[in-house]
Amino acid sequence: PTVEAPAQAPAEKSTYVSHHQRQSQLWDAFVAFCHECLCTGHEAAKNTELLPDETERDEWQVCDGVRTQLEQQYGIDVQRADHLPLGVYPSAHVGHEYLLACGFSQEEIDAATVVSDVRLPGRVIVPWRDALGRIATIIAEDITADEHTSGRRLYIKGAQRPAVFGLDVALRPASGGIDELILVDSPLDVVFFQQHGIPNVAMMAGSSKAPTQQEWETLSDLGVSNVTLALSDDTKGTARTCKSLLDAC
Numbered sequence: 001p002t003v004e005a006p007a008q009a010p011a012e013k014s015t016y017v018s019h020h021q022r023q024s025q026l027w028d029a030f031v032a033f034c035h036e037c038l039c040t041g042h043e044a045a046k047n048t049e050l051l052p053d054e055t056e057r058d059e060w061q062v063c064d065g066v067r068t069q070l071e072q073q074y075g076i077d078v079q080r081a082d083h084l085p086l087g088v089y090p091s092a093h094v095g096h097e098y099l100l101a102c103g104f105s106q107e108e109i110d111a112a113t114v115v116s117d118v119r120l121p122g123r124v125i126v127p128w129r130d131a132l133g134r135i136a137t138i139i140a141e142d143i144t145a146d147e148h149t150s151g152r153r154l155y156i157k158g159a160q161r162p163a164v165f166g167l168d169v170a171l172r173p174a175s176g177g178i179d180e181l182i183l184v185d186s187p188l189d190v191v192f193f194q195q196h197g198i199p200n201v202a203m204m205a206g207s208s209k210a211p212t213q214q215e216w217e218t219l220s221d222l223g224v225s226n227v228t229l230a231l232s233d234d235t236k237g238t239a240r241t242c243k244s245l246l247d248a249c
Helices: 010-046 053-074 077-084 091-101 104-113 187-195 215-223 235-247
Strands: 125-128 135-140 153-155 181-182 201-204 227-229
Touching: 010 091, 010 104, 010 125, 010 135, 053 077, 053 187, 091 104, 091 215, 104 125, 125 187, 125 201, 135 187, 215 235, 227 235
Parallel strands: 181 201, 181 227
Antiparallel strands: 125 135, 135 153
């Protein structure tokens, strides 16, 4: 005999929906906080001598240092950071205080794990949104580490990555991503191209950053008709490109 699982009680379903909404709101608040730190870090760093707390001075110096690296290493115009999906996480202390001030409980903050990971301070924060613009997960990138260093790119715990990063912009009607999608290696590459007027750029979620057979099918299901692979121009990048083309065939 088949035993069916009991239907979810209305109260339980309502609690789940409410929890999911609060988590989404907390992620939005966290991303907004990190974005503000990136945008205002430069001005605050210039006035650090006025801050009595040495720890706070160090935090703003970290924010300013990230701005400089984004500009020098990745060509990102931080003077126009207001319009970029980027942020910087200065410290767990200020992040925690900000979320409390936004009305989130200690239990909600602990469950979100965005301030409990000691590896996050000083990292670039990038929200990974789905095609509808909702935050699906959050990237924490250590831009001071080598590209192949383990732990350079972290993701928020308990979240599932969509198949492609950047589709919230690339698939907009005027972006051209349906007709021609350009795939790159890094989320910062996506941000760079989008800032410079090339919105039809994205990154695959897989470790190779090149579509596998299943991911080619995913792109096809999205309606994408043409894809350009613009991966790293080294030996490994060439090998990944060739394998992905064979998978496409």
